[in-house]
Amino acid sequence: MKLHWSPKSPYVRKVMIAAHELGLDGRIERVRSVAAMGVPNPAIMIDNPLSKIPTLVAEDGQAIFGSQTICDYLDELTGGGQLCPPNGSARWTMLTWQSLGDGLLDILILWRNEREKPSDKRTIEWLSAFEKKTTATLDRLEEIAPTLSQTRYGIGQIAIGCALSYLDFRFADLQWRGGRPDLAGWHLSFSERKSSIATEVTDG
Numbered sequence: 097m098k099l100h101w102s103p104k105s106p107y108v109r110k111v112m113i114a115a116h117e118l119g120l121d122g123r124i125e126r127v128r129s130v131a132a133m134g135v136p137n138p139a140i141m142i143d144n145p146l147s148k149i150p151t152l153v154a155e156d157g158q159a160i161f162g163s164q165t166i167c168d169y170l171d172e173l174t175g176g177g178q179l180c181p182p183n184g185s186a187r188w189t190m191l192t193w194q195s196l197g198d199g200l201l202d203i204l205i206l207w208r209n210e211r212e213k214p215s216d217k218r219t220i221e222w223l224s225a226f227e228k229k230t231t232a233t234l235d236r237l238e239e240i241a242p243t244l245s246q247t248r249y250g251i252g253q254i255a256i257g258c259a260l261s262y263l264d265f266r267f268a269d270l271q272w273r274g275g276r277p278d279l280a281g282w283h284l285s286f287s288e289r290k291s292s293i294a295t296e297v298t299d300g
């Protein structure tokens with residue numbers, strides 16, 4: 097399989113962590129692909145007209161994109177049910193955790209773009225809304241941290257872990273661990289997994 101990949105994309109990392117957890121990382125050829133909101137990349141667009149990464153090209157040539165869809169596909173390749181319970185309330189909890197982690201990332205990426213604009217071009221209301229939603233999400237995650245620890249590791253924890261690591265990478269100034277000891281402890285256990293170490297994002 098070929099994956100349009102970049103070392104710093106948190107969504108790509110999510111896919112790579114899933115691949116490691118499933119033992120599929122050796123089957124994925126990483127192709128360095130630059131994706132930027134304002135610069136469509138023709139090489140990615142051959143496989144994904146949205147010009148986004150991660151984009152996977154499966155062994156049969158089918159292009160699969162969106163980190164949720166790719167992780168689901170990888171899970172099915174190994175028989176299914178490894179990253180998410182097959183049905184019932186456990187499934188919907190796991191998938192909702194994934195949406196929470198991915199949704200937090202979506203906000204952080206918009207926030208980063210906004211705050212990097214020259215100050216006279218920033219929309220102040222947006223900056224304040226991003227901060228409010230991020231704080232509320234982190235507070236919710238602090239509440240559920242004990243459940244994250246007690247539940248079999250899956251796509252929900254992977255997405256949340258990637259979002260928290262992205263906060264460390266791009267929003268260290270927020271100091272998200274303050275007042276959130278359970279979440280900080282849970283994130284440490286996430287960071288110590290082999291799959292997290294193998295996919296760690298480094299600056300430079």
Ligand SMILES: N[C@@H](CCC(=O)N[C@@H](CS)C(=O)NCC(=O)O)C(=O)O
Nearest residue numbers: 105107131132133148149150162163
């Ligand atoms: N919902 C998508 C988001 C992927 C995404 O936004 N990736 C970023 C890189 S971190 C990207 O491709 N940005 C380029 C663009 O938005 O055009 C997913 O889960 O895969």
